[in-house]
Amino acid sequence: MGNVSQPIDLRSDTVTKPTRDMLEAMSRADLGDDFFRDDPTVLAFEEEAADLLGLEAAMLVISGTMGNIVSCMALSSRGESFIVESRAHIQINESGWPSTLAGLTPRPITGTNGAISPGALEETIQDSRSRLGVPSRLLCLENTHNAAGGRVMVPWQIATLAGIAHSNGLRVHLDGARIFNASVALGRPVRDFVRDVDTATFCLSKGLSCPLGAVVAGGADVIKEARRWRQVVGGGMRQAGVIAAAGQVALRSMVDRLQQDHENATVLASRLEAAGVDIDVQAVETNILFVNLPVRGFDPLLFHAGLLEKGVVVNPPKGGRVRLVVHRHVSKSDAMAAADLFVEAFHAAC
Amino acid sequence: MGNVSQPIDLRSDTVTKPTRDMLEAMSRADLGDDFFRDDPTVLAFEEEAADLLGLEAAMLVISGTMGNIVSCMALSSRGESFIVESRAHIQINESGWPSTLAGLTPRPITGTNGAISPGALEETIQDSRSRLGVPSRLLCLENTHNAAGGRVMVPWQIATLAGIAHSNGLRVHLDGARIFNASVALGRPVRDFVRDVDTATFCLSKGLSCPLGAVVAGGADVIKEARRWRQVVGGGMRQAGVIAAAGQVALRSMVDRLQQDHENATVLASRLEAAGVDIDVQAVETNILFVNLPVRGFDPLLFHAGLLEKGVVVNPPKGGRVRLVVHRHVSKSDAMAAADLFVEAFHAAC
Amino acid sequence: MGNVSQPIDLRSDTVTKPTRDMLEAMSRADLGDDFFRDDPTVLAFEEEAADLLGLEAAMLVISGTMGNIVSCMALSSRGESFIVESRAHIQINESGWPSTLAGLTPRPITGTNGAISPGALEETIQDSRSRLGVPSRLLCLENTHNAAGGRVMVPWQIATLAGIAHSNGLRVHLDGARIFNASVALGRPVRDFVRDVDTATFCLSKGLSCPLGAVVAGGADVIKEARRWRQVVGGGMRQAGVIAAAGQVALRSMVDRLQQDHENATVLASRLEAAGVDIDVQAVETNILFVNLPVRGFDPLLFHAGLLEKGVVVNPPKGGRVRLVVHRHVSKSDAMAAADLFVEAFHAAC
Amino acid sequence: MGNVSQPIDLRSDTVTKPTRDMLEAMSRADLGDDFFRDDPTVLAFEEEAADLLGLEAAMLVISGTMGNIVSCMALSSRGESFIVESRAHIQINESGWPSTLAGLTPRPITGTNGAISPGALEETIQDSRSRLGVPSRLLCLENTHNAAGGRVMVPWQIATLAGIAHSNGLRVHLDGARIFNASVALGRPVRDFVRDVDTATFCLSKGLSCPLGAVVAGGADVIKEARRWRQVVGGGMRQAGVIAAAGQVALRSMVDRLQQDHENATVLASRLEAAGVDIDVQAVETNILFVNLPVRGFDPLLFHAGLLEKGVVVNPPKGGRVRLVVHRHVSKSDAMAAADLFVEAFHAAC
């Protein structure tokens, strides 16, 4: 259970701290200057990551957002539009880099469970070709989809959308910040989720528990181009083997355990549902839950503060919902305790 | 009536040709090099336009889109977002300059009859302030609203929205491409529609019948800044008095006659409605009509071609609707004839 | 001689006013909406301009700067560099659009008489390919070169530089604002000056005496792309036939007379030199002169004001020189009078 | 002496590897999610860095380039120009981010020993204000100046240039990648070098031997703004305490030892000079040396390969010079050995 000294932190899986194995690997890693491609740990890690994804090449970056930036810049030109689900991380949580830095106009489509429909995709592409439109040349997917509640897009959905995109001359980027959650949830190898896209990113710092870092992967040419863009945005690194070393531990030992997070998320959701809270347990496919809060007769600020006081940390509710994210520091008993404390705080705020 | 040699052109009021008076004024105009501010006709026209709008300063530009560009660039900085109705001309018909050129992220809000609601505006502004958001510093309004069917936003609506914007630190730009249509429709002076905004544009080349040109108006400082941006986008002009001279004729003699276009639009709409076509006559406030086409059992391509063959030119239907725009070259009898021909082509396509 | 009511204006050839023939052509022109490609005068003019240059396609724009913008945007992508002479108009007199709008980094090379050397071009291209450089994909030339004093780059120089550029994967744009001056000066057809470049612009509003406008020409594909960029920067026009009509007159009747401007420029230069002013008559190849002013014992403000008072208008001296531009409104006797008045004002300022 | 297994690496001080103390600090560091400002090590480090510089606030970034990017974006707006020495790192070694990302036009000035002259600064500012110029609002300085050979700009020079800038409405950024080298070389506290600027960056990964990271410092407001820009470019980090922990060790124990690098650089330079190599020992103020190579009768590729074979690693010569950088992994005896091997390879290449 959460107490003052050790709250249960459900804000994000980014709060995960490195394991002892990671810290040891970091301090023992063979290092060099990655600008000169001299860091053996980075080189080995990038190769391992590319192999795991079944793609030609990979590159370490400092964050998932940077992975999205350099991928999309490598795949696009100024003055084009890109198509993205309207609640995707790129669209609502990445500080506007597409328009600010890349000269890209967003053309958002509202999807179902984070997945846009093939029909809407085709229509939006056609629309973008009008004489006063902004031609679309890039489709961005997100899997699992954060704002949709960690929902999984299955490989055939990706193949369908990427097929439409490619046959219309668009490139495809997958924001796979939590692609290993999708892989584990479906019990299918991660490469099945990326084979149809031009670039894919995944995060080391979320469920995989690393302190820092993300990976961009794709064909050798596009990764070469992305490497140049990483330099442009100031993301070049030197003895980056310290980050890669933790990444190696993550790829080898932290992927399978995501299953535990998913189970604990279901435990948390079920217990909340059993207590009458508005949550759809069937919709909990991975490690993210959204609880709908009452519109009337409910004080979200009081709820948020009360929950914090009880030792459960969440982000402030927004848009009538509160997000709960399960990760390595949330045990099954934490999940149960968090559910009970949630219910207490909930009733106190009614 | 439309015949082969003289079709009835309902594509846009931009097709209006200059009047004989305009052409004479153009050829008689006192000219100079406007870069040096030496063109007396431009100087006089800009002053006249500013006075008419009740604003400090005005500037001639070559197009309404350029007016929007230089206004918004003068009012914003890179890396900000701007709020705009989701079907506004800037959002869907201006080739994506906000993201492409200005580093501005669109935050569209779907409105009613082209007007966004005060509540949605406030919420979007707050949202934009989140740590991963893109701070909004600019609100763009459009009046009359083209894609909403030439709907008029009344002065108190503008005042309300501008008030919310200003009290939250946003500047306000009015895309008044057809602001004189709004003014004439309500029977209120045009200055009532611009007094609450920081910049406003209007087009000379639409209902006012000029061959070219638009005007940007606002405070002296912002117009000075917009003048620099006009140079940046390549919009600086030399003996621009030839354009301004037509503009002078337009401001003096072409505004009141817009009433005629509005009446003819109503004639056209009423006749269509009487024939059973899906159109809301009450919604026709100015010179633009949208007709909803049947979703099933209707061939829009056949309809479009058939109408053209009968001598009525419209843009291809899009999104299940067809737009009809009335202007100086569409007389009352043209409007009636166009309605009848529309109905014929319509039935042939069912 | 210049008098109060009719000063001799040597600031720029942009001050030229339309001829009576132009104004008549403008008022008689067949017009249409060029957005719909319905303006017959624009269509005919663009074809005539393309033919004259021996290029596939041409497009009317409102200014030479806009011609440079849309050409370069069509030929480049964000994040590249472009190579340009360090005193070229694009580099010093176009308000910074390359970095501001196009994401292009300037890599200026100082040339001789406005022409960069082949060796420096090759070296700069190679340099740009370094891992921390900005890859060059565009070369911009200017002919005649304004800041170099209207100097002419001969066709083999253009061919040499363009050849180096193309063999290194760069595209080539020619800012030919005054390309007809080059053509007339060398007595060679204008097409000889543009056959090796991807896009070329020329101005209607300078020596050719039009009130407004410029032309972009090149291959059909690149002009199609440039047309889209013209829309993005707000340069789309409606009944642009009024501008094109003047352009037609210019192409047919104003080119050959540039020879007169060149002769008058030489008259002016010779008379100044004879009076002991620091000017290189041999360097006067077309209609632009630069006079070097004394560094010490000379008051440039006094000189400028004095000259103005005597009825000769020039731009304020800058960088120790004053520019004199001869054009259609400067007759031979004006040139002689201007020289004498210059000398008077010069001595008064020593 | 360099041998096969342990070459003497003079390419850059970025090749420095973390010390044992750093690695231990990294593995023991108290960590949290810096996005939530929950990482105590980051917070403490940022405060320590700000205090050391005598500035209000500081922020950790992943690279010096990113530090320059986010500082300059916080201090500028799109469409402005910035003034910078023509061989500054920002101008030639940062992949063109100013034009590519920030809409900033470079206005380079060639300085002496990396320092631009006050007169040239004033003139360039004035020039930028012309009607067709790009207004300068930012001055970027670099200290020590890499391409000038690690030359030190003394505090009064910074004060003079910053004074001119500020009194003309420009903000000032100091690229202090090696500012501690300047501080140690002059024996003056680092705060003396930053008190007149708006933002300053320094690198952890160079002479200070950290694996990764740099710091941006300045007033609280500008650092807040820079923090937003760090997010925009994808530089946000999570458990960044692992980087900050090494930074703490660096600030406490790696600054004074830079003196040793400077001494060894002088040893290297003196020994080269004594052997007749073209190097100016007086110009070696810190840890960077440039050796001028013969223009004729010298094979730079052979020299580079020969030196590498002998166990001395340098970057390929460029522009007729080769750079040698001394750092923690270059002992005094390494410096002497490197000089001797350099001379051998040099003669073999003549």
Ligand SMILES: [Ca+2]
């Ligand atoms: Ca983590």
Ligand SMILES: [Ca+2]
């Ligand atoms: Ca018109």
Ligand SMILES: [Ca+2]
């Ligand atoms: Ca942009």
Ligand SMILES: [Ca+2]
């Ligand atoms: Ca002219």
Ligand SMILES: [Ca+2]
């Ligand atoms: Ca830019």
Ligand SMILES: [Ca+2]
């Ligand atoms: Ca290092």
